[in-house]
Amino acid sequence: MNITPYIFWFLSVMALFSALMMVTSRNPVYSVLWLISTFFAISGHYILLNAQFLAVVNIIVYAGAIMVLFLFVIMLMNLNRETEPQKNRWLKLIGALAGGCLLLVMVAALKDAELQSQQAMVGTGSIGLIKVLGKELFTRYVVPFEISSLLFLSAMVGAAVIGKKEPAQTLKS
Amino acid sequence: MHLLAIDIWFILEKVTLIAVIIGLSFFIAMYTTYAERKVAAWLQDRRGPNRAGPFGLFQPLADGGKLFFKEEIIPLTSNRFLFILGPALAMITALITSTVIPWGASYVDGTTQIALQVADVDMGILIVFGIVSVGVYGIMIGGWSSNNKFSLLAAIRGASQMVSYELPMGLSLIAVLLMTGSLKMSEIVAHQIQHGWHILYQPLGFIIFFVCALAECNRTPFDLPEAENELNFGYHQEYSSMKLGFYLFAEYINMFISSAVMATLFFGGYDIPFVDESAWGLSPLLFSLMSFAVLMAKVLFFLFVFIWIRWTIPRFRYDQLMNLGWKKLIPLSLVNMLITAALTLWLNK
Numbered sequence: 001m002n003i004t005p006y007i008f009w010f011l012s013v014m015a016l017f018s019a020l021m022m023v024t025s026r027n028p029v030y031s032v033l034w035l036i037s038t039f040f041a042i043s044g045h046y047i048l049l050n051a052q053f054l055a056v057v058n059i060i061v062y063a064g065a066i067m068v069l070f071l072f073v074i075m076l077m078n079l080n081r082e083t084e085p086q087k088n089r090w091l092k093l094i095g096a097l098a099g100g101c102l103l104l105v106m107v108a109a110l111k112d113a114e115l116q117s118q119q120a121m122v123g124t125g126s127i128g129l130i131k132v133l134g135k136e137l138f139t140r141y142v143v144p145f146e147i148s149s150l151l152f153l154s155a156m157v158g159a160a161v162i163g164k165k166e167p168a169q170t171l172k173s
Numbered sequence: 174m175h176l177l178a179i180d181i182w183f184i185l186e187k188v189t190l191i192a193v194i195i196g197l198s199f200f201i202a203m204y205t206t207y208a209e210r211k212v213a214a215w216l217q218d219r220r221g222p223n224r225a226g227p228f229g230l231f232q233p234l235a236d237g238g239k240l241f242f243k244e245e246i247i248p249l250t251s252n253r254f255l256f257i258l259g260p261a262l263a264m265i266t267a268l269i270t271s272t273v274i275p276w277g278a279s280y281v282d283g284t285t286q287i288a289l290q291v292a293d294v295d296m297g298i299l300i301v302f303g304i305v306s307v308g309v310y311g312i313m314i315g316g317w318s319s320n321n322k323f324s325l326l327a328a329i330r331g332a333s334q335m336v337s338y339e340l341p342m343g344l345s346l347i348a349v350l351l352m353t354g355s356l357k358m359s360e361i362v363a364h365q366i367q368h369g370w371h372i373l374y375q376p377l378g379f380i381i382f383f384v385c386a387l388a389e390c391n392r393t394p395f396d397l398p399e400a401e402n403e404l405n406f407g408y409h410q411e412y413s414s415m416k417l418g419f420y421l422f423a424e425y426i427n428m429f430i431s432s433a434v435m436a437t438l439f440f441g442g443y444d445i446p447f448v449d450e451s452a453w454g455l456s457p458l459l460f461s462l463m464s465f466a467v468l469m470a471k472v473l474f475f476l477f478v479f480i481w482i483r484w485t486i487p488r489f490r491y492d493q494l495m496n497l498g499w500k501k502l503i504p505l506s507l508v509n510m511l512i513t514a515a516l517t518l519w520l521n522k
Contacts, residue, residue, distance in 0.1 A: 029255070029317065036310070056299045064306025068313070068336055075317045075325065129295050130356060 008048060015041035028074045032067055039063040051128030190291055194271050202425035203233040205476055212480045240418035248411050252318040259315025260412065260419035266308035267426040273300050274433050275359050277443045277465030282457045289461060290359060297358040298350070301434060302343060305389060308427075309335050312398065315420065316408035327408040331398030334494060335389055341502035342385035345378040348506075348513040349438055362442035370441040375513070379439045381506045386431040388498070391424060393483040397491050432475035436468060443468040 015038050022034035039062045046055035126132050137145050207222065207230070214221025222229035247256055277289035294300065309332045316328020349371050350356060353364045365371055372379050388395040399407035409420040436442060443464035444450075455463065489497070 029252075029314075033255075033310075033314075036307075052294065052296045053299075056296045056303050059303040060299070060306050064303060064309070065336065068306075068309050068332055071310075071313055071317075072329065072332065075313070075329065 004048060007044070011041045011044040011048070015045070029071070032070050032074060035070075036063050036067050039067070046128070049128065050126070053128055053130045053133050186287060187291060190289070191272075194276065194291065195268055198268060198271060198426050198429055199422075201429045201472075201476075202422055203237070205425045205428060205480075206236065206421075207233045208476065209480050209483070212477065213484045216481075216484045237418070240415050243414040245414040245416070246411075248320060250320045251411065252320070255314050255318035256411075257416070259311055259318060260409075260416045260423070261311075262314060263308070263311025263423040264419045264426075266304055266311060267423040267430065270301050270304045270427075270430045271433070273297050273358050274430070274437055275362055275442060276433075277461050277468060278451075280457050280461040288359075289465060293357060293359050295357060297356045298346065298361070298434075298438070299356055302339070302346075305335075306339060311420075311423065312408050315412070319408075319411035321411050323404045323406070324408050324410045327398045327400075327404045327410070330404075330491065331391060331408055334391075334395065334397060334498075337495060337498040338385040338388040338395075338502075341381050341498060341506045342389065344503065344506035344510055345375075345381040345385070346438070348375055348378045348510045351510070351513050351517050358437060358442075362437060362444065365441040366444045370439065370444070370446070372439045375439065375509070377505065377509045378513075379435075381502055381509070382435065382439070384497075384502065386435060387479070387482065388494070390427045390431055390479070392428065392479055394486045394489050395494055396488060397494060400488060428476060428479050429472065432472045432479070433468070435475055436471035440471050 018034045018037040018041060022031045022038060025031050025034060039058060043055040043058045043063075046052070046058060210232070211221045211229075213219075222232040225231035225235045247253060272291040273294065275288070275290040275293070279289065280287040292300075312331040312335075313328045316324040316326075316331070319325075349361070352371065352374060353361045355361065355364075387393075391398050398404075401407075404410075409417055412420060445464075445467050450460070450463070453460075
């Protein structure tokens, strides 16, 4: 028997449980921490699929950078259970409706998906290794890659422009 | 019956290695605190700790004992779970980083081969970065859950400082990776053994990396999260007993690990300079131990430089710190990266 299924089940349970806790916990700081735990579980799945680069980048970018920003905002706004606005009943009802619709769409989309023919390649394949991935990105997918980098650049410039201090207003006589 | 197909010897080998490395990290961190006080005393023309044992060598033990026996105070208004999680996270992230560092040449004896490295994975140095970027949480959670304005301010300072200095650190590292062509730590060392240390080709990259390492470890001149004159004590203000000890200790372990990373990336890892030690025909055990000792010598040198800088250079102001990081180090490391890329392309043509 192989150890991979055990790790898979452990990681899946961890991911689902953390995601549930993230949604249900009242304290936003706990939510962020549960989300980080979810990211780690997903990174574990990537490692099982031998997508090492994706796993590490997922940790660096999501768990390391984006969640730090989330935590910054939450800590600085000092959101607590008392200050969290209570949503009214209608919002909850509509939320349940929207969730149900999403479930229907998911069922419709996954109905025809054949699970048998698309088994995950566990622990094999080299597409997730950095050498292969880099070559693919810079040869076959170079145009989408560069376009997405341009998008990032424009987002960065936008953030810099918005974050820039207004020059002190001088009175013109 | 074989329930799980696990190689017991493999697990045993790795567990032993991990235990040794963790023990070593603790030991070195312990004596770095002693070295810090001794070097400080030396630079300030004092004697330093000299009561506990010969030359005060038992001072770290006494400090540790004191921290363990101190009363533990958890503030009433703090978030109890997170308050305990903070120092634990700081310690865990400080220790995990050591997994991918090659601590010495592999022990090769006939068919058995034992690598002095816990995991020689394809991602190598990126894993170090991943863990370092997660290391922010120890400080942030500890500072926030203390429910103290000073702690919170210090935590936010520390986190933004670490996030900012990760960027030039990564960019200066790209230049090294361009030369090596691999992220594997073992291959980075092997490349340096063959082609000379990276410090010869990447002096600017090393300086940037070193400055960023100082900032990542919250060491002077970048120890703004612990600026006593503005923040009383820093993000661990409300901590007492061994929880405080964990925070302080994690800092020293971080210093140790970042010294090891710098030695590996820029100073040839376990390579002995100027000679080809693999041609000496030493016995494999001696060879491995010697390479490990060489790496340790380099690490101890870096630790000394860390301490030396702390007692020489005064603290920056916070805006100066941010200006240095974003407006000087990032452009510098970008230029360094571009030049290295162009030269690599030109020379390999």
